[in-house]
Amino acid sequence: MVQAKKTAAYRVIAGPGGKRVFRFYCDISGELCCVTKSIRADAEDEALEIAWETEGRWAFDRCPQCGRYVSSAMFNINAERCLDCAPWENEYPVFCHHCGIRLKDPDAFFCPACGARLLVGGTEEEEGRTE
Ligand SMILES: [Zn+2]
Ligand SMILES: [Zn+2]
Structure with missing residues (x-):
């Protein structure tokens, strides 16, 4: 128990x-x-x-x-679960992290509503990166 x-x-x-x-x-x-x-x-x-x-x-x-x-x-925080219960990897975000709409197309790289890049298929561009 x-x-x-x-x-x-x-x-x-x-x-x-x-x-x-x-x-x-x-x-x-x-x-x-x-x-x-x-x-x-x-x-x-x-x-x-x-x-x-x-x-x-x-x-x-x-x-x-x-x-x-x-x-x-x-x-x-998207799933309100720990990463053991809801890992980031291979998980398609259910909601756009930018505008919050529910996403339907698991192959989309950009949010159909606001155009934000979704957290799948690569790295997000970071602002102010120094190299
Ligand atoms: Zn958990
Ligand atoms: Zn969006």
């Missing part, structure tokens, strides 16, 4: 005087996303809850499909 996760993966660094610092990590990449201030509480559970509510959770996106907490780099 999979329990709903309450927080992202974390490590505790215990300091003197019952103070603890929490480090929260992305559930997919393992990237360190948040290091909290030192938190004073009687029990570790209590400290964790404070750390998560006041600091940790704001550094993450939660995937509603798998329930994991991931960094913004590991979150597909």
Whole structure:
């Protein structure tokens, strides 16, 4: 049985005087996303809850499909899922990222409504690139 996760993966660094610092990590990449201030509480559970509510959770996106907490780099904002559940690769965008219309033709490279280049079939041109 999979329990709903309450927080992202974390490590505790215990300091003197019952103070603890929490480090929260992305559930997919393992990237360190948040290091909290030192938190004073009687029990570790209590400290964790404070750390998560006041600091940790704001550094993450939660995937509603798998329930994991991931960094913004590991979150597909178009699909509102983590990249494990909704990878960027080989996925045709359902909505134009520019004007927001629903797209129908999976072979189109440009949005039929606004002409924006879609995020498939190559790299987007970046402005101000220096080479
Ligand atoms: Zn997911
Ligand atoms: Zn468009």
